[in-house]
Amino acid sequence: MNVVLQPASGPVPQKHYKRTIRTPVDLKEIEHLLPSDVAARLRARHPSGKAPLWRAVHANRAQWGKLGDGDLVLFYRQGEFFATARVTEVVEDGHRVATRFWVEDPNDGQFDLLFFLDEVKPVRIPWGPIRNAIGWKENAVVQALTVLTEEQARRVLPLLDSETPAAEDEAAAEAVEAALERRVGGQEFATSAAARKAVEDYAMRMATRYFEVRGFKVIDRSRTQPFDLECRRGDRHLLVEVKGTQTPGDEIVLTYDEVRQARDSDSPMALFIQHDVELGLDGVRLEASGGRSRVVEPWIPKPGSLTPIAYRCRIS
Numbered sequence: 001m002n003v004v005l006q007p008a009s010g011p012v013p014q015k016h017y018k019r020t021i022r023t024p025v026d027l028k029e030i031e032h033l034l035p036s037d038v039a040a041r042l043r044a045r046h047p048s049g050k051a052p053l054w055r056a057v058h059a060n061r062a063q064w065g066k067l068g069d070g071d072l073v074l075f076y077r078q079g080e081f082f083a084t085a086r087v088t089e090v091v092e093d094g095h096r097v098a099t100r101f102w103v104e105d106p107n108d109g110q111f112d113l114l115f116f117l118d119e120v121k122p123v124r125i126p127w128g129p130i131r132n133a134i135g136w137k138e139n140a141v142v143q144a145l146t147v148l149t150e151e152q153a154r155r156v157l158p159l160l161d162s163e164t165p166a167a168e169d170e171a172a173a174e175a176v177e178a179a180l181e182r183r184v185g186g187q188e189f190a191t192s193a194a195a196r197k198a199v200e201d202y203a204m205r206m207a208t209r210y211f212e213v214r215g216f217k218v219i220d221r222s223r224t225q226p227f228d229l230e231c232r233r234g235d236r237h238l239l240v241e242v243k244g245t246q247t248p249g250d251e252i253v254l255t256y257d258e259v260r261q262a263r264d265s266d267s268p269m270a271l272f273i274q275h276d277v278e279l280g281l282d283g284v285r286l287e288a289s290g291g292r293s294r295v296v297e298p299w300i301p302k303p304g305s306l307t308p309i310a311y312r313c314r315i316s
Contacts, residue, residue, distance in 0.1 A: 002071040003153040004087075005146040006054065009077045009289050010278035016055075017075070020101055021085070021120060024050035033096040038089060042116060045088045052085060052120050055098055055111035056145050064090070064113045066147040073117065074125065076142040078280035078287045081125040084160075085117040129159050139205045141289045194286050195279055202288035203244025203274035204228065210272065210293060211240065226257035227269070240270045241299070249275025249294060254301065262301050270297035 008017045027049050031039035042051055054073075056064040071087040091097070094114035102111045131140060133155040134148060148156060207229060208218050216231035216238070229240040241262065243252045252273060254262075262269045277291035 001153075002066060002068065003148045003156055004067065004071055004073045005076060005142045005148065006073050007076045007142045007144065007290070008082075009141075009280050014077070016102060017083075021052040021054060021083075021117065024048075025053045025101075026050055030097050030100065033100075034091060034094075038091055042089055046116075046118065051088070052117040053097075053101070054115055054117060055094070055102060056113040056115075057109055057111055058113065059109075060145045061113060063145045063147050064115070067115055071147075073115075074130075076127065078289070079127050079141075081123060081127065081130070083120060083122050084125075085120040087115050088118050089116040090114065091116075125160065130156055133159060137209075141287075143290055198279060198286040198288045199244040199246065199274075199277050200242075202277060202291075203242050203272070206244075206274045206291075206293060207240060207242045207272040210295070211238075226255075226261040227265075229272075237267050238270055238297075239265055239267050240272055242272045242274075244274045244277055244288070244291075246277050246279065247275060249273045249292075254306075259301050259306065262299060268297070269299045270295060271299040 008014060024046075027039070027042055027046060031042070034042070043049070045051075067087050067090050069087060069089070073085045073087060074081040075083040075085070091114040093112060095110055095112045097114060098111045104110045127141070131138075134152040204220070204222070208220070211218050211229065211231045214233070216233045216236075219230045219232075220228070221230050222228040222242075227239045228242040231238040231240060239261075241254075241258055243249075245252065262271075273294045273296075274291050275294060277288050280287055280289070
């Protein structure tokens with residue numbers, strides 16, 4: 001039996017979870033879109049005629065390919081696992097089914113890799129002990145479908161014995177989702193200092209990890225310099241400006257000093273953007289997760305790409 005970590009953080013994945021897991025899919029509506037042998041197995045496994053359904057994109061094909069009947073799936077959201085389930089069936093070419101429920105991911109394409117579930121159970125299992133058991137770094141979060149190794153699963157399973165059952169109060173759950181959507185998707189969090197700090201800190205962690213993986217020694221200079229990271233690898237010296245945003249990252253905000261540093265730097269500059277970041281609540285604390293990384297190297301802001309958004313006005 002595999003142990004599988006599956007992220008479902010943020011308003012959009014939570015809507016998907018509500019639509020296809022908390023509200024299981026009617027098999028009669030989709031069985032004509034599935035191979036006949038798969039449809040027959042699903043009818044036998046789900047005599048109620050309804051089955052929870054989840055998905056993966058082809059970027060996660062290698063991990064999805066390890067899934068099998070009876071595997072344990074842990075659904076992750078903002079610092080904890082909020083539900084567990086068992087895999088009953090996997091479908092590789094599920095495009096026609098997927099398009100009924102999910103839109104295409106702009107980076108990775110359609111959610112064509114499907115897995116059906118049963119024994120869905122709401123729980124509250126903290127992420128920290130499991131993260132430590134599988135040997136991930138302290139700032140790591142679950143960002144993609146991940147099948148644990150046998151050794152990792154062996155260390156994790158005893159931790160699940162102490163899981164705290166979570167009462168499935170539909171009205172309360174919907175109220176929480178509505179609050180998250182209003183506060184995360186709207187401007188309430190997006191303009192707050194706490195939200196900006198959560199996104200910026202997360203982007204710094206992701207940028208540090210990105211350059212460390214590539215063999216650089218990384219030093220945080222954000223408190224004292226007009227750039228964020230100083231990276232060294234052998235004779236190579238690179239300065240990095242880091243930006244985090246909940247937007248697609250087509251535009252970023254730069255200070256005067258950041259622009260001047262990028263233009264006048266004697267050392268090569270790079271721009272690291274963590275975009276499409278998701279914000280959620282971990283209790284009363286904001287947590288940033290997900291998103292995509294984009295690196296521009298070398299980076300020198302071109303005058304035509306800069307738009308003034310503020311002026312200093314001296315009153316005489």
